[in-house]
Amino acid sequence: MLDITGLRAGYGAHEVLKGLSMRVGKGQVVALLGGNGAGKTTTLSAIMGLIPSQGGEIAFESNSIQGQPAHRVFRHGLSLVPQWRELFTDMSVQEHLELGAIACASRGDLDARVASALDYFPELRAHLGRRAGTLSGGQQQMVAIARALTARPKLLMLDEPSMGLAPLVVRELGRTIKRLNEAGTSVLLVEQNMHLALGVASYVYVIRAGKIITHGPTGDFHDEKELFHSYIG
């Protein structure tokens, strides 16, 4: 579904990704693990067209999406839940969800999309009129994911969704990712939380200093200590 080959990208003269290659198959949950500053967010930003890439190739469903602006990448069926959620503190939950479905055809379609996103997070139904800034961290993460779901993405990309969440909430997040995947959404999960990543992903990539240093089926990474040391270096 998503094929990245030899990707080079960064910020001005600072090259962060130095020939990164990875793929996400249709129906898979793939985890991208790595330490601070390894290039995980940069990878997602380059895929999404939020930063330009300086080399390599990014293809989605066999079509090149390289060099396309984010709004066009989005229309191919990719959605990103950014690190720190990036909600608008003064906007209501309902307004966030409608924003995610902004590209849809009609009011009826929009309502249906919001309703099906809420099926994953029924707790939010009681808070639709509340300002996002007044919600708990876990509820804010639900809004961020639900907003991405209203676009009905084929590939959902999550950037460290467990960050700042209590262990119980992280466990619930893992269950939600599994349910989403069972319903047909492919997932690229960027994480530092190995338990969450290994619990939901079927395939793992490890990034260090802008390059994939190891990858394989999740079952190959049963020794978490070794895996941790591989990405910390």
Ligand SMILES: Nc1ncnc2c1ncn2[C@@H]1O[C@H](COP(=O)(O)OP(=O)(O)OP(=O)(O)O)[C@@H](O)[C@H]1O
């Ligand atoms: N907007 C930016 N401008 C310049 N350099 C940046 C920018 N964003 C990130 N970087 C640099 O790019 C490198 C990779 O950062 P990136 O955010 O991709 O890492 P990461 O793996 O997501 O780390 P973390 O888990 O800490 O978020 C780091 O050296 C970082 O300082």
